[in-house]
Amino acid sequence: MYLEEVNVIFIEPCTADANKMRFKAAFSRNISEILPYLNAEIKIAQYNHRAENLTFNQGIKIITLSSETLSVAKIINETDAYEMCDYIKNLINDIYKKRDVIVPLFEMRKKPSVLDIYKYLPKTNCKRCGESTCVAFASKLIVGELQVQQCRSIHENKHDGKLDELKKILNC
Template sequence: MTLNRVDITYISPCLADPDKIRLKADLGSNIGDIFPFVNAEIERANYNPGLPSLSLQKEFRTITLYEEKMTMIKAENSTDAMQVIEWLKDIINDIYARKDEIEPDHTASDPPRPLEIFKLLPKTNCSKCGELTCLAFAVQLLEYEQDLENCPKLKEKDYADARETLKAMLPQ
């Protein structure tokens, strides 16, 4: 199994950042068998064996792989998306070529819960992020519909520790 082609089937403005795009694509082959190996090799990959799916980050972009499809959010434009897709193909094919040397990780990632995120937020309900409450912002962070950068309070010195903890917890 190698990932040779990825055909983009849908592009639209990103909901989290309207200056960026989101997309859907067909992978041209079933890559579900490689997910446990990618989960073992890519730090902060989020594996869901029940679906199955695997989410990972490329800088600020979030990529979710399904057995025969993928989605990407926060790509700069279609050229950027294609460069990320080429990077992804290289990663998948490299891991597949080395799979006999890799101990697969079949454990599901346990994403944080909204209240865990909320506890680290300023809890001012200022709405400057575009959400009515900090709890709504926490939920949207987990749904990939918001970004930490949208909370101005988190940029303040007093919230530096909380911001770093959130960055580590969230696949942003």
């Protein structure tokens, strides 16, 4: 196993959202060699090779991995923090196992725009997701306020390939 432990250092109220919490955890080893592989696999990640950090969203959570630490904002509670530590540990270990078949990506990826997301949506403005337009849905999807599953129209057969492409862009 590449990474044995992810140990919580602190959990405190979140500065980005008063109703949420944030935490910081330490990795049992330096993971800087794995960051470019994670960058290649997590399509929505923002990676800075020189600073040795990678940031991505999972739902509303903002996750930042550096060479020695994990920081996560907008968690619900302490249990969520420990579950996230396990998730990140498993993700890093899985990527490490598959690193021979992954081409590492050292460059910072351009974050998908609202229009990049919108072009894969049905463009029906059906409001079944709770938003007034598909553009509004795309803007909330990109920041993690909504999930792709909430667009009911995209799951219909006539939009088959679009759902797969959208999931690929959003890494879900």
